[in-house]
Amino acid sequence: MNEVLLKHKGAKWWHTEDYHSPNLSKASLGVFFYEALKCGAEIGQIWPFNHNYDRSAVYVTILMTDEMKDHLESVTKFKFKPPTQ
Numbered sequence: 001m002n003e004v005l006l007k008h009k010g011a012k013w014w015h016t017e018d019y020h021s022p023n024l025s026k027a028s029l030g031v032f033f034y035e036a037l038k039c040g041a042e043i044g045q046i047w048p049f050n051h052n053y054d055r056s057a058v059y060v061t062i063l064m065t066d067e068m069k070d071h072l073e074s075v076t077k078f079k080f081k082p083p084t085q
Contacts, residue, residue, distance in 0.1 A: 002042050003063060011065045013044060013083055016058075020079035023055040024048055032060070035076050039068045 016022065022032040036043060044061030062080070064072070069080050 002040075006040075006042060006063050006065065009065050011042075011063050011068070014062050014064060014069060014080040015083050016060050016062075017079040017081050018057070020077060022058045022060065022078060024051065024053070024058055025055050028055075029058065031076060032078060035072055036062055036064075039064070039071055041068050041072070 022028040033043070041062050041064035044063060047059045049057040049059070061083070073079055
């Protein structure tokens with residue numbers, strides 16, 4: 001249901017950028033998911049680069065509006081890019 005409401009507000013899917021993604025640690029993932037859910041975004045898929053290593057990169061798709069994206073980028077170190085076509 002949240003996806004329908006977000007799309008009505010003009011939301012689109014974004015991916016975390018390679019060097020500005022969360023990493024496989026409690027602190028990094030905690031901050032990322034806390035801030036994303038707090039602003040009302042919807043989490044899509046989560047891909048850990050290599051789950052056997054701590055602090056391995058984690059790539060996330062997230063459905064959010066441009067305002068949510070700007071807010072997340074301003075309060076965290078994470079950056080987002082549109083998915084490749």
